[in-house]
Every structure is written in C-alpha cells, then in structure tokens.
Amino acid sequence: MxxxxxxxxxxxxxxxxxxxxxxxxxxxxxxxxxxxxxxxxxxxxxxxxxxxxxxxxxxxxxxxxxxxxxxxxxxxxxxxxxxxxxxxxxxxxxxxxxxxxxxxxxxxxxxxxxxxxxxxxxxxxxxxxxxxxxxxxxxxxQKIEVPTRDETLVIGAGPAGMQAALNLAQSGRSVVLVEKHPMIGGMPVRYESVAPNMECGPCMLEPMMDQVLHGDAHDRIELLTMAEVTGVKGFLGNFEVTIRQQPRFVSEVNCIGCSMCVDACPARTPHPYNCGMNDKPAMAMPFLGALPNLPYLDMDACVRATGEDCTACRDACPIPDTVLLDDAARTIERTVGSVIVATGAGLFDAGRVPQLGHGAVPGVLSSIEFERMSSPSGPTAGKIAAPGDTEPQRVAIVHCVGSLDKEHCDYCSAVCCQVAFKFNHLVRHRFPEASITHFHRELVFPGKEAGRLLLHGLHQEKNSFVRYGRLADVRVVDQPNEREVQLRDGAQWTSAGRYDLVLLCPAMVPGDDTAALSALLDVTTDRWGFFEELHTRMSPTQSKAAGIYFAGTCHGPGDIPHAVSEGMAATAAILSSIVPGRMMELEPIRAEVIAERCSGCKICLSVCPYRAISFDEANGVAAINAVICQGCGTCVAACPAGVITGAHFTSEQVYAELRGILA
Amino acid sequence: MSDATATPTFEPRIVGFLCNWCSYAGADKAGSAQTPYPPNVHVIRLMCSGRVEPEFILTAFREGADGVLVLACHPGDCHYKEGNYRAYARSQMVERLLTQFDIDARRYRFDFVSAGEGEKFVNVITEMVNTVRELGPVGRLDAVMAGAAEHKAGL
Structure with a gap:
C-alpha cells in the first residue's frame, strides 16, 4: 500500500x-x-x-x-x-x-x-x-500517545478545593493540596452562619475538613498549609510544580493543639483573620476552632524579630521538639498530571468609594468585618456592637457596593443580597426591636432555598427598603454618636436616616493572587480579572490550557453549592482524561517544525494561541510541543519560510483540494 | 460546469475557506434548514481560519477562481482563541495585495459566520455570487501581465 x-x-x-x-x-x-x-x-x-x-x-x-x-x-x-x-x-x-x-x-x-x-x-x-x-x-x-502522571495539584483548600481533593483521593489518586493560610476551610469557615439557611459555617464545613485531615483517604492528600505555588512547567499529564512553604515554627507532627504556647506569647499584632479589629499573640491559632488544630508563629510580629531572645512559647510547650524556633521556609517540588485552581475570590475594597465612609467613619463595616464580628471566633466573641460598645438599634445595610456598577464591577456578585438578608437575620435575632433599612438596587434571590430568606426579610415590620439608583448617589456622614446615610437627588443630598451601624455588602472581585497565578500557570484571565474558562457555559471548569481546571469563585462570583459542584466537576474531568496505566491519546492533527529548515525568526512563537511553541536556543530553531498544540494551523500559515507542517492540513493537501475544485 | 464567459449566463466559481467549528457548521445549518442558495461556492474545510495563508487566496485566483471567501468564527468565539483575529489581519493585507494584482477587491470577502447563522451564511453566499457574477470572470494572469507590461511601457 x-x-x-x-x-x-x-x-x-x-x-x-x-x-x-x-x-x-x-x-x-x-x-x-x-x-x-x-x-x-x-x-x-x-x-x-x-x-x-x-x-x-x-x-x-x-x-x-x-x-x-x-x-x-x-x-x-x-x-x-x-x-x-x-x-x-x-x-x-x-x-x-x-x-x-x-x-x-x-x-x-x-x-x-x-x-x-x-x-x-x-x-x-x-x-x-x-x-x-x-x-x-x-x-x-497515528494517534499520539503520551504517558501521564495521575497525581493532581489542588491550589486552595476552601469548599471547592477540599471537595476536589477528597473526590480524587477517594478514587485512589494522590493529591497535593496547597493552602496559603495556616488553616483550611476557605472563606465560609470564618462566618457565623451561611445563607440562605443560616447554617453555622464551621459546623457545615467541619465534616469535610475532618475528611481531608483524618478521613479514610487523607493519607493520599498531602496538605501543605502556609504554602504557595511559585513555579509550574509542563503540560497536561506532566506538570512540574514548585511550592514554597513558609515556616510555621510548630511541628505539625508533634503539636497537640493545647494552646499553651499561645497563652505564653508576649507579642501582640493586629489579627489578620479578624480584619485587624483586635490583636492576637504572634504565636496563635488563626482563630478558635481553625483546622488543622495547630498554632503558627508570625515571625514578623515575634519579639525575636527585634533581636530579643524570647523562648516563652517553646518553654511553655509541654511536648519536646514541637515549637521549632529555627524553622525555615522550604521549597517543595512535585510532578502532577493536572491542576485544579480553587483560590477563591476577594472582596471589593469599599474604601475605593470614600464617601461611604469605610475606614473613616466609625460603625461602617464591610461584610467580612461584620461576619467576623458576629462569629463566636471573632474579635468580640460574637457580640454585635455599635461604636462605644452600644447595642445597635438602627442598622443600615447597603447592597451592591461595587456590583452592577459600570464604574466598578458591571456584574452581579450573585451572593451579596443573601448576605445582606443573612445580616438582617443575625441583627433581628439578637435585637428584635432594631429597625433595619436596606439600601438596595436589585434584589436577587434565585434558586429553591433563597426565596424563603427573601420573604422572611421582606415581611418584617421593622424593616424598610430604599431603592437607590447609583452608588455615587449614596454617602455616609459621620454625626455625633451616629452615622447618617444620605441620598443625592440631582445636586441635593438629603438624609435617609441615622444609624448605629452601617453594613456594606461589597462585590466579589478576583482574588489577589489571580494575576500572578495566571502568569505562572500560563492561563488567561477575563476582562474582569477572574480566571477565564475555556467556555463559560459549556466548559465552565476548564481553563484554556489542557489539564488546568477552575473550581469555585476564582473564576467568577458564585455560592458554596456552586463551588462544591465545580470541585466535583473538575475532578470528573481529570478522572476521565487521565487514567492510571493508560497512555493519553491525542489527535495527530498537530503542527511540526522542520527543524533543519527553520531560520529561527520566532514569528510562530508570537502567534500560537496556546504557547505550544518554544525556542530551542541550542539549535536556534522553534520547537512545537505536540501535547500542547491543538492543531489550529495559525503558525503554519504564519511561518515565512513555510517550514511548519500542519498535519492533515498541509499546504500541499490544501492546494490539491483547490486545484481539484478549479480543474 | 459553465464556461467562464461574461454573458448573463456566466456562472462564477468561488472558493470558500471555512473554519471547521463555526462557519462550516453554519453552512451545515443552512443545509439542515434546507435553505436553497446558489451552487457556485465550493468549500474547503480547515480547522481554523487562522490556517488560511494569503497564498491560498492568491493561488485560488491564479488557478481560476472568480471569487474567494474566508469565513471565520465571530470575534471572541474562535475555537482556538484567536485564529480568527489572525485571519482578519491577514485579510486586510490580502485586500491591498489583490488590488496590486489588478483583481477587484470585491472578489474577495472575509466575514464571520457562527455555527447558528445558517441564514447569514446563505446571505453571504448569495451576495457574493451576485457581486462576482456582475463583475464577470476574473482576469487571466496573462491579461494582468499584459496590463503590467503596458503600464511599464507607458512609464
């Protein structure tokens, strides 16, 4: 033949x-x-x-x-x-x-x-x-066969990342779970309750966290807390990952979590997990009930950083070799076949709208500050108080701070209306006589459960609702012992009530690490700065790079069920694409450089949408990675020397087809 | 197959380079809807409009095509992220080149047709066939060369 x-x-x-x-x-x-x-x-x-x-x-x-x-x-x-x-x-x-x-x-x-x-x-x-x-x-x-690694890197141990790690581990796969904080659980573990059912956040997450730390499959999950991914090289089936883990100064193996070191620590620093609303010792648990049940030492806040030879924590510890004052950062290298990014989102900085008074007017709190205030593990041990440690009887809740706003984020952040009504519920529960005013633009409560939360809040006698048009027309003015919300109509500012507490519900925005991590992973971000999916509707957990997936709010606003489902979805994609012992089969429609004729102009490198082409410095020629190449042929058309072949769509084949038409 | 003569019965031969994911699917969509359109366009399916080399278009004209179409995914919809942008950029150059070769730029058309746009596909094809039919058969290369020689002599 x-x-x-x-x-x-x-x-x-x-x-x-x-x-x-x-x-x-x-x-x-x-x-x-x-x-x-x-x-x-x-x-x-x-x-x-x-x-x-x-x-x-x-x-x-x-x-x-x-x-x-x-x-x-x-x-x-x-x-x-x-x-x-x-x-x-x-x-x-x-x-x-x-x-x-x-x-x-x-x-x-x-x-x-x-x-x-x-x-x-x-x-x-x-x-x-x-x-x-x-x-x-x-x-x-012939189909291209590539050997693959079946380990997975999961970045972020919130609900999405933990769910993914568990599903993978339960199916027998090894997982490297990297979490930058000293504790796992993501954002909702810091909430007193989660919408729409007012379930206690830590209680809801505890079984999941327990599975990760102590469950039947936990020995297949390598949890690296206080760690960040600093390097990723490779492609689907073969990623070489570098991880930098900061020192905890406490042995994860020996520590029993008794907190005696915490009680002994003389240094104080603003509490990072309570938004700086109170101080904590340099040696501390992230917050009460945080898991893993281990303290960590913030060396920047430790008196040792100033040259003092304090050993109070080590002296107080009942277990030998547990407080490790000479602990140091370490670099960890792992090879994995796929990556799940579950790094979560950030919150819009309400300080960017100075007229709302956040950070300047006392009693104006952002949503995360109020979450911590209402949490038993927070700065006031769960006591909701207005400035001067008074009981709030008049509470304003401002919705859509940054959301649905062309000047800030033009999207709906999906959960803040529920958060606002959750706050309503928390205030009403503690202070039944309080008057609560919602300053809102839209009220968004989709799904089978959220409607009850909406109706519950809408029909309270002491609640009122004021719809505003633009955030620029809302301001909070500091008055003696109270804060006044004012609305602008034309050039005129008029009072819309005086309050003890003003709660702001900021938009969900891309997490701080998104830009740096997207560069490391070589994946794209969208016009809002979130990680960008391969297709927002049909491939919502897949990145544009083969083998890298997104789960949870790292790629756009969403709620907890959304995050958990995506953790599972990303896992399913990995389980079906990488099967241990089976070679990965790729379509042979790929581009290839005829190296001996390549002049090394690098034009192809600039046009490849997948960055599948690298430059072989030693030989001065371009080289295409067949696994990353998707076979679009853009480089084939761009090569000025005509030395890139597009398999199954070669120029010779196209010209033959053309001449056949015009014969 | 009609002879290429500039009479009202002239049936142009047009080559269409279509990307597999959007435009070819759009053409199939017109087929599924059984919307009739002139039979003058012969399709070459490529994985991406980014694969279309300007030489493909020039060669098509040299080999006797009376018109050439390049159809791509809409901006932002490219299966390969940005191949359609490359195709669009190259198209701008091709249009200028064609004029230099004394080929009427209206014989070349770049457009976006999505997988759902069967109707748009039919419209693009119909307009193109009508335009090229009015323009008549493409000038043969020897005629172009003769024109060039004449131009040179006049300098």
Whole structure:
C-alpha cells in the first residue's frame, strides 16, 4: 500500500457514494456522478451504498474496501461533522489508515441547498473531484500517545478545593493540596452562619475538613498549609510544580493543639483573620476552632524579630521538639498530571468609594468585618456592637457596593443580597426591636432555598427598603454618636436616616493572587480579572490550557453549592482524561517544525494561541510541543519560510483540494 | 460546469475557506434548514481560519477562481482563541495585495459566520455570487501581465 502521499499516479482511490436512504439521490443522480467520477485520475472504482452510517452500510463499506484494497478512500455522504468519526472508526477494520479518507459533504452542502438537480449533480462531481485530488496527498497518521502522571495539584483548600481533593483521593489518586493560610476551610469557615439557611459555617464545613485531615483517604492528600505555588512547567499529564512553604515554627507532627504556647506569647499584632479589629499573640491559632488544630508563629510580629531572645512559647510547650524556633521556609517540588485552581475570590475594597465612609467613619463595616464580628471566633466573641460598645438599634445595610456598577464591577456578585438578608437575620435575632433599612438596587434571590430568606426579610415590620439608583448617589456622614446615610437627588443630598451601624455588602472581585497565578500557570484571565474558562457555559471548569481546571469563585462570583459542584466537576474531568496505566491519546492533527529548515525568526512563537511553541536556543530553531498544540494551523500559515507542517492540513493537501475544485 | 464567459449566463466559481467549528457548521445549518442558495461556492474545510495563508487566496485566483471567501468564527468565539483575529489581519493585507494584482477587491470577502447563522451564511453566499457574477470572470494572469507590461511601457 502506498503511504507516501506524493500523489503518485499508481495511488488508487475507491469512491463510495451514500444514497442517505434516498435523501441524497432525490437531488443528485448517482449514475451521472459515476460516469464522471470514473474518468478522474486515481479513481479505481465507484461504489454506491444506500445508507452508509447504518450497521449494514458500514459492514458493506468495510467488506468492499477489504475486497478491492484501494490505497485511499473518498466517501460522498452527509457532513463530515456528522459521520467522519464513524467512517474513520470503520476504517480500523481495513488496511486503510483513517487519515487516508476524505469525506465530501453532498447532503448539507449540496442535495439540501441546490434547487436544480443538474446543478446539484455537477456540484457533487466537483466536490468528489476535489476530494480525490486531495486524498492522494493525505498521509497516514497515528494517534499520539503520551504517558501521564495521575497525581493532581489542588491550589486552595476552601469548599471547592477540599471537595476536589477528597473526590480524587477517594478514587485512589494522590493529591497535593496547597493552602496559603495556616488553616483550611476557605472563606465560609470564618462566618457565623451561611445563607440562605443560616447554617453555622464551621459546623457545615467541619465534616469535610475532618475528611481531608483524618478521613479514610487523607493519607493520599498531602496538605501543605502556609504554602504557595511559585513555579509550574509542563503540560497536561506532566506538570512540574514548585511550592514554597513558609515556616510555621510548630511541628505539625508533634503539636497537640493545647494552646499553651499561645497563652505564653508576649507579642501582640493586629489579627489578620479578624480584619485587624483586635490583636492576637504572634504565636496563635488563626482563630478558635481553625483546622488543622495547630498554632503558627508570625515571625514578623515575634519579639525575636527585634533581636530579643524570647523562648516563652517553646518553654511553655509541654511536648519536646514541637515549637521549632529555627524553622525555615522550604521549597517543595512535585510532578502532577493536572491542576485544579480553587483560590477563591476577594472582596471589593469599599474604601475605593470614600464617601461611604469605610475606614473613616466609625460603625461602617464591610461584610467580612461584620461576619467576623458576629462569629463566636471573632474579635468580640460574637457580640454585635455599635461604636462605644452600644447595642445597635438602627442598622443600615447597603447592597451592591461595587456590583452592577459600570464604574466598578458591571456584574452581579450573585451572593451579596443573601448576605445582606443573612445580616438582617443575625441583627433581628439578637435585637428584635432594631429597625433595619436596606439600601438596595436589585434584589436577587434565585434558586429553591433563597426565596424563603427573601420573604422572611421582606415581611418584617421593622424593616424598610430604599431603592437607590447609583452608588455615587449614596454617602455616609459621620454625626455625633451616629452615622447618617444620605441620598443625592440631582445636586441635593438629603438624609435617609441615622444609624448605629452601617453594613456594606461589597462585590466579589478576583482574588489577589489571580494575576500572578495566571502568569505562572500560563492561563488567561477575563476582562474582569477572574480566571477565564475555556467556555463559560459549556466548559465552565476548564481553563484554556489542557489539564488546568477552575473550581469555585476564582473564576467568577458564585455560592458554596456552586463551588462544591465545580470541585466535583473538575475532578470528573481529570478522572476521565487521565487514567492510571493508560497512555493519553491525542489527535495527530498537530503542527511540526522542520527543524533543519527553520531560520529561527520566532514569528510562530508570537502567534500560537496556546504557547505550544518554544525556542530551542541550542539549535536556534522553534520547537512545537505536540501535547500542547491543538492543531489550529495559525503558525503554519504564519511561518515565512513555510517550514511548519500542519498535519492533515498541509499546504500541499490544501492546494490539491483547490486545484481539484478549479480543474 | 459553465464556461467562464461574461454573458448573463456566466456562472462564477468561488472558493470558500471555512473554519471547521463555526462557519462550516453554519453552512451545515443552512443545509439542515434546507435553505436553497446558489451552487457556485465550493468549500474547503480547515480547522481554523487562522490556517488560511494569503497564498491560498492568491493561488485560488491564479488557478481560476472568480471569487474567494474566508469565513471565520465571530470575534471572541474562535475555537482556538484567536485564529480568527489572525485571519482578519491577514485579510486586510490580502485586500491591498489583490488590488496590486489588478483583481477587484470585491472578489474577495472575509466575514464571520457562527455555527447558528445558517441564514447569514446563505446571505453571504448569495451576495457574493451576485457581486462576482456582475463583475464577470476574473482576469487571466496573462491579461494582468499584459496590463503590467503596458503600464511599464507607458512609464
């Protein structure tokens, strides 16, 4: 059999014509096509099959090819988008390589759209002529097989990352779970309750965190807290990852979490997990109940940083070799097959709208500050108080701080209305007589559960609702012992009430690490700065880089069920794409540089949408990574020397097809 | 197959380079809807419009095409992220080149057709066929060369 694709005259082509059960032949006359086609160079025979995609039709096709043994095959039938794959699979039962097939679309693009039967028949003949001319230049190609690693890197141990790590570990896969904070659980573990059901945040997450730390599959999860990914090289199936882990100064193995070191610590520093609303010792638990149950030493805040030889924590510790004052940062290297990014989102800085008074007017709190204030593990041990440690009887809740606002974030942050009504619930529960005013723009409560929260808040006698138009028309003014919310109408600011507490519900924005991490992973971010999906609706957890997935709010606002589902979805994608012991199969439609003729101009590097092309400095030539290459052919068209071949779409093949059309 | 003569019966031959994911699917969509359109456009399917080399277009004209179409995914929709932008950029150059070769730029058209736009595909094809039919057959290369020689002689 000829495999050179040089279009040699001895190459034989078998042409198969599908009647499509009479649909094609209603317009195109097979007898006329046969007469014309048998005149074309290379064509050895013309066989008609009444319905080629049927089991019987495919059987006839395979049998006929095996009997007549053509070098190449042309099939005139429906669109290749429908059955090219079916026919390629059928060719596996013959000696003809699946890429030595050319399909001519004589149904969707001829029979169904050409009115005049004679014109339709002529167009079908031209199509077959072109396919025959091309197919003799086709080359036999094999699927590319690549060995893969089945370990997964999960970045971020919030609900999305933990769920992904658990599913992977439970299926027998090894996971490296990297968390930059000293504790796991993400944002909701810091909330007194989560919307819409007012469930206690830590209680809801505890079983999941317990599974990660102590569950049946925990030994397959390597949890690295206080750690960040600092380098990623490679591609689907083979990523080399570098992780930098900061010192905890406490042995994770020996520590029993008794907190005696915490009680002994003389240094104080603003509490990072309580938004600086109170102080904590340098040696401290992140907050009460944080998991893993281990303190960490903030060396920047430790008196040792000022040169003092304090060993109070080590002296207080009942277990030897547990407080490790000479602990140091370490670099950890791992090789994984896939990556799940679950780094979460950030909150819009309300200080960017100075007239709202956040940070300047006492009693104006952002949502996370109020979450911590209302939490038993927070700065006031759960006591909700207005400035001066007074009971708040008048509370304003400002919705949409930054959301749905062209000047800030033009999207809806999806959860803040529920957060606002959750705050309403928390205040109402503690202070039944308090008056609560919602300053809102839209009220968004989709889904089967959130509606109850909405109705519950809407129908409270002491609640009132004020709809405002633009955030720029809302301001908070500091008054003696109270704060006044004012609204602007035209040039006039008028009072909309005086309050003890003003709670702001800021938009969800891309997490601080997003830009740096996207550069490390070589994935894109969208116009808002979130990680960008391959397709927001159809591939919502997949990045544009093969083998890298997103879960949770790192790629856009969402709630907890959304994050958990995406953790599972990303896992499913990994489990189905990388199977231990099985080579990864890739379509051979890939670009390749003919190295000996490459001039090293690097133009191809700049046009590749996947950064699949690197420059081989030693030899001064471009090199394409076949695993990363998706076969679009943009570099092939861009190469000024014409030395990049696009497999199955070579220039020679395209020109042959073109000449076949215009012959 | 009609002879290329500049009479009202002139049937132009037009080559269309279509990307697999959007425009080819759009053409199939017109087929599924069984919307008739002129049979003059012959399609070459490529994975991405970014694969279209300017030489493909020039060669098509040299080999006798009366018109050439390049159809791509809409901006932002490219299956390969940005191949359509490359195709668009190259298109701008091709249009200028064609004029230099004395080929009317209206014989070349770049457009965006999505997988759902069967109707737009039919409109683009119909307009293109009508335009090229009015323009008549493309000038043969020898005629162009003769024109160039004449131009040179006049200098």
């Amino acid at each position: 000829l495999t050179t694709g040089d279009g040699s005259m001895e190459t034989t082509v078998g042409v198969y014509f599908c009647h499509c059960g009479g649909i094609i032949t209603e317009k195109i006359d097979p007898a006329l096509v046969r007469t014309a086609v048998l005149e074309f160079p290379h064509v050895a025979y013309f066989t008609e099959i009444s319905l080629m995609c049927s089991e019987e039709g495919l059987g006839d096709l395979v049998r006929d090819i095996n009997e007549r043994r053509p070098d190449r095959v042309v099939i005139a039938a429906c669109t290749p988008r429908e059955h090219e794959k079916t026919f390629k699979r059928a060719l596996a039962g013959t000696a003809v390589n699946p890429f030595l097939l050319q399909v001519v679309n004589i149904r969707e693009q001829v029979a169904w759209v050409v009115d005049d039967p004679a014109a339709a028949t002529r167009k079908a003949v031209a199509g077959i002529r072109s396919a025959v001319a091309r197919v003799v230049h086709n080359l036999p190609l």
